[in-house]
Amino acid sequence: xxxxxxxxxHIYLSLSALVIGIGLVGMLLxxxxxxxxLRPSVDFTGGTRLSVxxxxxxxxxxxxxxxxxxxxxxxxxxxxxxxxxVQSAEGGRGVVVxxxxxxxxxxxxxxxxxxxxxxxxxxxxxxxTQIDRVGPLISQELLxxxxxxxxxxxxxxxxxxxxxxxxxxAVFATLALVHDVLVVxxxxxxxxxxxxxxxxxxxxVALLTIAGYSVNDxxxxxxxxxxxxxxxxxxxxxxxxxxPGMPTEPASIVSTEPASIVSTELVEVGAxxxxxxxxxxxxxxxxxxxNQTLTRSVNTTLTTILPLLAVLLFGGATLKFFALxxxxxxxxGTYSSIFNATILLAWWRTRQVMx
Amino acid sequence: xxKQLPLLLFVFALFVATIVFLIFRPPxxxxxxxxxxxxxxxxxxxxxxxxxxxxxSILSEVRGVVERxxxxxxxxxxVVQTSGDDRIVVQLPGVNSPAQAEQVLGKTAQxxxxxxxxxxEAEFKTRLQERQLLSLELSDPKLTPEKKAELExxxxxxxxAILELFEPIGLRGDLLVNAQxxxxxxxxxxxxxxxxxxxxLFAQASAQVAxxxxxxxxxxxxxxxTAPVVDAKYAETGITGGRAFISGSFTVESATNLAIQLxxxxxxxxxxxxxxxSVGATLGADxxxxxxxxxxxxxxxxxxxxxxxxRLLGVIASGxxxxxxxxxxxxxxxxxxxxxxxxxxxxxxxxxxxxxxNILIFERMKEExxxxxxxxxxxxxxxxxxxxxxxxxxxxxxxxxxxxxxxxVGLVKGFxxxxxxxxVLSMFTAITLTRxxxxxVINIPQCRQPHYFGVExxxxxxxxxx
Numbered sequence: 001x002x003x004x005x006x007x008x009x010h011i012y013l014s015l016s017a018l019v020i021g022i023g024l025v026g027m028l029l030x031x032x033x034x035x036x037x038l039r040p041s042v043d044f045t046g047g048t049r050l051s052v053x054x055x056x057x058x059x060x061x062x063x064x065x066x067x068x069x070x071x072x073x074x075x076x077x078x079x080x081x082x083x084x085x086v087q088s089a090e091g092g093r094g095v096v097v098x099x100x101x102x103x104x105x106x107x108x109x110x111x112x113x114x115x116x117x118x119x120x121x122x123x124x125x126x127x128x129t130q131i132d133r134v135g136p137l138i139s140q141e142l143l144x145x146x147x148x149x150x151x152x153x154x155x156x157x158x159x160x161x162x163x164x165x166x167x168x169x170a171v172f173a174t175l176a177l178v179h180d181v182l183v184v185x186x187x188x189x190x191x192x193x194x195x196x197x198x199x200x201x202x203x204x205v206a207l208l209t210i211a212g213y214s215v216n217d218x219x220x221x222x223x224x225x226x227x228x229x230x231x232x233x234x235x236x237x238x239x240x241x242x243x244p245g246m247p248t249e250p251a252s253i254v255s256t257e258p259a260s261i262v263s264t265e266l267v268e269v270g271a272x273x274x275x276x277x278x279x280x281x282x283x284x285x286x287x288x289x290x291n292q293t294l295t296r297s298v299n300t301t302l303t304t305i306l307p308l309l310a311v312l313l314f315g316g317a318t319l320k321f322f323a324l325x326x327x328x329x330x331x332x333g334t335y336s337s338i339f340n341a342t343i344l345l346a347w348w349r350t351r352q353v354m355x
Numbered sequence: 356x357x358k359q360l361p362l363l364l365f366v367f368a369l370f371v372a373t374i375v376f377l378i379f380r381p382p383x384x385x386x387x388x389x390x391x392x393x394x395x396x397x398x399x400x401x402x403x404x405x406x407x408x409x410x411x412s413i414l415s416e417v418r419g420v421v422e423r424x425x426x427x428x429x430x431x432x433x434v435v436q437t438s439g440d441d442r443i444v445v446q447l448p449g450v451n452s453p454a455q456a457e458q459v460l461g462k463t464a465q466x467x468x469x470x471x472x473x474x475x476e477a478e479f480k481t482r483l484q485e486r487q488l489l490s491l492e493l494s495d496p497k498l499t500p501e502k503k504a505e506l507e508x509x510x511x512x513x514x515x516a517i518l519e520l521f522e523p524i525g526l527r528g529d530l531l532v533n534a535q536x537x538x539x540x541x542x543x544x545x546x547x548x549x550x551x552x553x554x555x556l557f558a559q560a561s562a563q564v565a566x567x568x569x570x571x572x573x574x575x576x577x578x579x580x581t582a583p584v585v586d587a588k589y590a591e592t593g594i595t596g597g598r599a600f601i602s603g604s605f606t607v608e609s610a611t612n613l614a615i616q617l618x619x620x621x622x623x624x625x626x627x628x629x630x631x632x633s634v635g636a637t638l639g640a641d642x643x644x645x646x647x648x649x650x651x652x653x654x655x656x657x658x659x660x661x662x663x664x665x666r667l668l669g670v671i672a673s674g675x676x677x678x679x680x681x682x683x684x685x686x687x688x689x690x691x692x693x694x695x696x697x698x699x700x701x702x703x704x705x706x707x708x709x710x711x712x713n714i715l716i717f718e719r720m721k722e723e724x725x726x727x728x729x730x731x732x733x734x735x736x737x738x739x740x741x742x743x744x745x746x747x748x749x750x751x752x753x754x755x756x757x758x759x760x761x762x763x764v765g766l767v768k769g770f771x772x773x774x775x776x777x778x779v780l781s782m783f784t785a786i787t788l789t790r791x792x793x794x795x796v797i798n799i800p801q802c803r804q805p806h807y808f809g810v811e812x813x814x815x816x817x818x819x820x821x
Contacts (some may be wrong), residue, residue, distance in 0.1 A: 009523060028610065042804070046499055047459060052798050059779060066796075078496075078497065079496055079497075080496075080497065080498065080500065103459060103628075104453075104454065104457035104458065104628055104631075105458075105461075108454050111452075111454075115494075121600040125635070125636070125637065126451040126452060126635060127390070127451060127635040127636045127637035128635045128637050128638050129451060129452065129633070129635045129638075130633065130634050130635060131392075131453065131631055131632070131633040132631070132632055133630060133631040133632075134630055135397075135627075135628070135629035135630055137397065138395065138629050138630045139361045145762050145763055146763065146767075148757075148762050149759050149761075149762035149763050152758045152759035152762060153755040153757075153759070156754040156755075156757070157751045157754055157755070160750060160751060160754060161751075164747060186361075197765075201763075201767050202697060202700075202770075204763075204767070205697065205763070205767045205770050205771075208755045208756075208759050209704070209752070209770075209774070210760065211755050212750075212751050212752035212753070212754065212755030212756065213708070213748075213752055215747075215751040216711070216747075216748035216751065216752070217748075218749040219744060219748050220715065220744045222411065223743060223744045223747070260770065263583050271443070287449075292722075293718075295718055296714055296715055296718040299664065299714045299718070300714050300715070301658060302660060303657050303661070303707045303708075303711060304661060304704070304707035304708055304711065305657035305707065305715065306653060306657050307649075307650075307652075307653025307654070307656065307657060307703045307704060307706045307707040308626040308653075308703075308704065308707070308708060309653075309656065309701055310648075310649045310650070310651075310652030310653035310656055310703070311649040311653065311700065313649075313652065314645055314648035314649040314652050315646065315648075315649040315700075316641060316645040316646070317558065317643045318642070318696055319645075319646075319649070319696060319700050322700055324652070324699075326704065328651070335614075347816060
């Protein structure tokens with residue numbers, strides 16, 4: 001497989017723009033509906049979430065009739081709870097009730113009411129009850145703390161990259177990172193609208209992890225671009241010469257044609273090549289570097305995704321969407337590193353040379 | 356080979372020692388995995404009692420009262436910690452419903468006895484009727500929130516009015532030596548035992564109202580619990596002996612709760628539950644089982660991929676990964692970490708990132724091999740030249756973890772800790788262990804087959820170029 005990222009740059013960038021655009025629409029819709037770009041959980045809005053499961057009558061198959069959700073909704077609606085939502089869980093034998101902030105006594109009333117309302121279907125298993133009550137103070141803290149952590153992490157990463165690379169490398173690596181965060185947010189905005197998936201503190205953790213990890217792939221490719229540029233400008237013949245003879249590898253195909261042509265040209269033209277040639281040369285180096293590192297970019301992402309797939313398949317409900325967020329983020333991260341980050345860098349350097 | 360042997364032996368010994376350590380001291384599990392409640396309470400300033408701000412000494416006093424009250428519940432291994440300027444975090448393992456704990460903590464339990472003032476009999480009667488009516492209206496479940504708030508405000512006003520009908524004489528709960536839930540034969544109540552000073556005050560108060568038809572009011576947090584009249588025979592000396600019995604509409608449970616509250620002392624300031632996360636024991640056990648499957652599934656998938664794609668190199672990386680997994684759990688446990696669900700997620704994620712460094716090195720190695728370098732030089736070059744990429748990638752992840760750890764709140768810290776441990780440790784295993792294993796393996800002639808490394812051929816003599 002050989003990628004010519006520069007030649008097809010419009011396709012790659014448009015695809016990203018399209019995905020982000022759809023995501024932004026989703027976030028706008030969420031903002032309209034929930035007053036928040038994503039569907040927030042009680043972690044961020046404050047409130048009480050009570051999830052109960054009925055005792056299974058004859059495990060494991062015959063647990064009894066499922067709960068009539070509409071009926072329960074109507075019963076609960078008569079109780080005047082603020083921001084009430086009722087969702088089914090555990091294959092219809094459990095419910096998750098969410099309300100505004102409830103004081104302990106109010107929550108106990110709700111528990112009693114639920115126990116009574118669910119009587120026809122069975123008794124509530126106290127060992128499977130989960131209570132999450134987040135007061136307004138805590139929810140504000142979680143939101144603020146999460147946002148600050150995200151901002152500080154981004155800033156820290158930009159600073160680190162600026163020190164380690166040139167500033168323009170850092171800027172594009174950061175853009176790629178923002179791309180990944182936006183893609184994940186967009187996907188979860190739509191999941192929130194369609195499937196009622198809520199974002200909690202773990203989602204912010206996922207975004208932070210994606211931010212930290214997204215730079216990984218970008219750094220690997222930029223590292224290689226930097227290395228190849230160095231070797232190219234050095235008087236010695238470029239490393240491309242040592243690569244031929246490996247027909248199965250992506251690197252070889254590139255290196256036998258354009259990379260070597262560029263290098264010979266460069267050597268012939270000498271220290272001062274024309275801007276157009278220099279731009280062309282930079283494009284070739286970028287393409288060459290991307291293909292050289294393609295296997296490791298894909299493989300490192302694959303090995304990271306495999307455990308996440310296991311969590312998605314076997315993990316509990318809490319971790320499923322966390323794993324999904326990371327999964328989407330890492331895939332977006334690899335994509336943006338291979339395509340967006342390199343295309344933008346090439347565009348920028350070319351522009352500078354031409355100017 | 357000889358150079359690598361001490362390192363390999365050291366790592367192997369460490370590996371075995373860690374396994375033994377983990378068998379004797381398995382990682383401690385968080386309440387989200389064991390089942391239980393984590394309740395965060397906020398201490399509210401109490402200007403009427405002369406406490407306008409929460410100071411550290413007040414908070415530690417509050418902590419003491421909270422601890423005593425919870426110990427009265429008979430739950431094992433309760434942890435009560437202060438957090439921030441005005442927070443108390445309570446961990447109750449194995450509690451399915453935190454309701455009782457919340458009830459016990461919900462009141463400051465400021466008990467006070469007050470004799471009724473003269474000439475207030477008529478007003479007292481109407482206020483009591485008003486209170487009954489308001490309580491009845493409030494119990495209607497179909498109330499709108501506005502109406503409810505209005506009624507609550509009225510009730511609060513009524514409470515204040517009743518309190519003012521009684522005369523404060525300083526007979527408070529801090530003069531108690533004991534409180535017990537008791538059944539006096541007809542009803543549940545709390546029997547009290549005062550100390551000497553309290554006994555005298557109680558005698559004085561009861562003498563004041565004895566035979567007058569006025570009552571001796573028992574107030575809890577300013578709210579009238581019971582207002583018995585005292586028989587005329589006590590007019591001379593009052594009720595002596597320092598014993599009293601509060602009755603009212605108590606159940607066994609509420610009488611027990613009140614007795615606990617009174618015994619543990621009054622809270623200097625009111626507490627409010629601002630966060631409560633409770634997980635049933637079965638749910639926690641389910642989470643552990645699912646996490647173990649997810650972790651094992653993850654490690655197997657990674658190993659299969661690595662071995663299929665990188666052959667012998669993959670086998671080496673898998674060995675290093677297994678060592679890494681054990682050491683990571685061991686290090687986390689040794690550092691006193693408590694494993695939570697997000698922590699497990701961080702750990703499982705780190706399984707994938709741990710082999711990343713290996714992949715970078717192997718890919719670089721294969722490149723060098725194809726360029727015609729010998730095995731030994733390829734290994735060295737692979738490690739040297741992949742190092743900067745590995746460092747950059749891992750440092751950015753660590754930056755994110757640091758932000759999460761220092762700025763994040765609550766459970767997410769666990770994730771930051773396990774992921775950071777994973778990142779640092781995986782750099783160590785990738786750089787030292789994989790390298791040592793590789794150097795050993797390439798010295799075994801049978802292992803020097805090109806297809807073991809996924810390349811066409813391996814140069815046997817160093818090339819002149821590099």
